[in-house]
Every structure is written in C-alpha cells, then in structure tokens.
Amino acid sequence: MILTIFVVTWGTRFDWPDNVHVDYGFPFVWSTNTLSVITGAVNLWTVDITALIMNLGLWLGIMLIIESVLIYLFNKK
DSSP, rough: OHHHHHHSSSSEEEEEETEEEEEEEEOOOOOOEEEEETTTEEEEEEEOHHHHHHHHHHHHHHHHHHHHHHHHHHTTO
C-alpha cells in the first residue's frame, strides 16, 4: 500500500527554458503543475482522472496479485 501511494504521488520536475512543470504519477502522468512559462510565472494544475484511475488500477492490481501469491505460498499444507 505504501508503494502504491508513493508511485501515485511521485513528482518529476522538468526545467525547460520556456516551461517549468512538475508531473505527478508513475507510469501514467495524471497531474501536471505548470510553474512557469515563457510569458512568466503561473500556477496551473492539469488533472487527468482517467490516468489516475489507470495508475491506481495498475498498482492495486499488482498488489492484489502479489498478496494472492503470498497467501497461496504460505498456506500450503
């Protein structure tokens, strides 16, 4: 569960000359915070709910599969 929270809130900052922004989410970027553009400073958030749902589905699905395998392996008699 901690890994899921970590990868969903993972932020990567990009310092380009005309666009400084932070992308959140791994492997799907679900949110972008634009900090600066060529015309000056801004604070613009862009959120993609579909990418957030795909991120959560991927990581929670992986967590469920790993948990099922561990339960199967440790409950063998």
